[in-house]
Amino acid sequence: MEQHYREEQLLFEAEGYSIPAALTLPLQQQTDWAILLIPGSMGNDVDGNYPEMHMNPHMYADLARQLAERGHAVLRYAKRGEGTGVEVIDEEQKRAHRVFPRQQYIAMAAIKRLRELVPQAKGLAVAGHSEGSVHGLLISQQRDLGIDAFISLSGPSFRYMDLFIHKAQQMAKEQGEIIDFGPFKVNAANYIRVFELTRAGEPFTEEIKADPTMEFFVKNWGSDSPQAQEGREYMRDYDAIDPCAEIAKVPCPVLVVQGGMDESGVHSDNGERLYQARHAAYPETTQLAFFPELQHFYKHAEPGLTSAQSMALNGESDVRVSEAISAWLNTLQP
Template sequence: MKQLYREERLMLEAEGYRLPAVLALPQGGEVKWRIVLLPGSMANDVDGNYPGTPMKPHLYADLARQLAEKGHAVLRYAKYGAGTGAEIVDEQRVGAHPLFARQRYIAEAAIRKLREMVPRAKGLAVAGHSEGSVHGMMVAQQAELGVDAFISLSGPALRYMDLFIHKAQEMAKEQGEIIDFGAFKVNATHYIRAFELMRAGKPFTEDIKADPTMEFFVKSWDNDTPQAREGQQYMRDYDAVDPCIEITKVPCPVLVVQGGMDESGVHADNGERLYQARHAIYPATTQLAFFSDLQHFYKPVSPGTTWQEAQVMDGETDKRVGEAISVWLDGLKEERES
């Protein structure tokens, strides 16, 4: 049943950052579940938009409000970057952990903050979107955090660099040696090889450096600046995690939510891969919610829409996603109370 909701704005302080955050709450009545939304890989504002890009999906705001209308309390927060409203307040603290791992510590702080703000609820769930799914499944493994349910939202099933390698291989089958990502074109062989070399911690070969289609990547990745070193470390740390292994270690019930038109680099079959990996071990507590017509941010996609066009769609997040999550959580609540 749909309820009225309200939102409380706050600042979440964690890992040396001050991050804009919003708590969406049902208006009146008891809270069913407390839910923390973990953001994906890019710098996003508190609603889930990406400043400086044409991507304004507002997924996190939409989903939080959908769930609050169904009686759940949802905490969402921005991820540091230009235009997000987030700021650094302690440089030393920011540098205490590598860039990739830092997001898990921020997620832990968000969980503690939600418990403080909403002390009474039926349970606590973590919902991670895209890269946030990887952090979420790692956080959910920590018994001391008391996570009662984990939701993977468009999460990857492949290791980080394999996402790019796999996508390039698939595109090369259709387009040939030069593949077109829309914003840029690259030599597929050199592009794939570059990721393999980064995984191994080796410098780019001379033929990659001499390839004009790889100029941007060489300048961005193959240099000794602090920014490049941090970026390389981030990619290697992310790549070291195999989501299909980690999701089998999550002790609480798991819901995998996937759109069939997801071509963002996290391919549509990633949901099935994650589901099958965990279902093989925990069939009774693993569920898949698959929506054949939805993209990475759960917007409906019409036939013939390119993946570049799908990425910048800004319509409302499909209400079926919030409904599926709420129904699943309500079912868990009933099991916990019986």
């Protein structure tokens, strides 16, 4: 199939990392918008695949190429993790910021690089996916960065711990004391308590430690190992942010994109909640693009799939998402 875009592979340095990136450009000389795509949680390669999870949704590559075919330049990049191509080149610089805010500094470095690469673009937009939406809405508040538009892609509307607590409460009503996430089953009450205790900075109870369904959480989150301490720090830093409160502070126009079959451990009404929070503050510059049959990576999902089955769907991300983003951007005057 003939390609209607061109793509350049590159590296940029930020926060002590060497980070693989890809700049996808339209074939024509004119570029409408320059768009930075901020990745979500977990380690992903430059296309948006997750080597450690053996998941290959390639949504970031799909979206970048679809948008380039519509006249926009898109910069996407990998996020640290095994098999992603990200390398540590300066341990001291890496430790300058904590794990969660570190992603915002990386995104700001990527914005600077994008401006250098595509100086002719008429405007700069930041699009953050999942956790990347939270980083994006925070940096979009910084007027000195000159961000002209912000796009939330499957972004959470709840605080981090509440994402898991609310999901477990919902599942417990349907399934009872033991809830089934597909790859694993847990005691609902203890699972919820794990997040409550992590939020409070308190140790796990003896009941949790004795529960065999909590073995993963006790081993990985409950110890005093450097990895566990860093993990708890990351979760509490993430949890301190209320996305609905923060998105209302974003001064530039905002588009919220959400799939109705999002079963990533969050809620498909996240989009509506984010939209309403921002719309209350800036009604004329807030828009929602909702796709009832699409999941977290904008693949078509049939009802009844487990979270794991939904997240594992392959195929190209639905082109209607890029169409909606492009159409919205082209209504704006940076």
